[in-house]
Amino acid sequence: MSIKDIIKGKKEWRAHVARVKALPQDYQIVYKEIQKYLFKGGSGELTDGMVLFSGIIDLFEEGAALGKGVLEVTGSDVAAFCDDLVKNSKTHADIYQESVDQEVNKVMKKVTDKTK
Known part of the structure; x- marks a missing residue:
């Protein structure tokens, strides 16, 4: 990663944080809880979490502009809202299991190649 990156x-x-701070207070609170939830137990595929979190802010900005309360946007079960966001993503355990399987397969291939 370069200095420019x-x-x-x-x-x-900083621009992302500024957008969050511009949201109404109830939206900010729920956004921060969503962020914590997804970082602690969410998807392991959040490699470009900025895209996901920017999308949430877009949704929140739209809801706020329409005068809706944050729970009208997310629903009263915010954890379920989060789970829906990442429902088709792999978990940390899935990603780890795949990496272990790949390493085992690589080693087994080397062993098999040597015995031939």
């Missing part, structure tokens, strides 16, 4: 990432993050 780091600087660009910091600028994007």
Whole structure:
């Protein structure tokens, strides 16, 4: 990662935080809880979490502009809302299991190749 990439990432993050701070208070609270939920127990495929979180902010900005309360946007079960966001994503355990399987298969292939 180059210095330019780091600087660009910091600028994007600052812009992201500014968007969150511009939301009404109830939206900010729920956004932060969603963020915690997804970081702790969410998808292991959040490699580009900025896309997911920017999408949530887009949704929240639209809801706020329409005068809706945040729970009108997410529903009263915010955890279920989060789960729906990542329902087709792999978990950390799935990703780890795949990496273990790949390593075992690689080693077994080497062993098999040597015995031939």
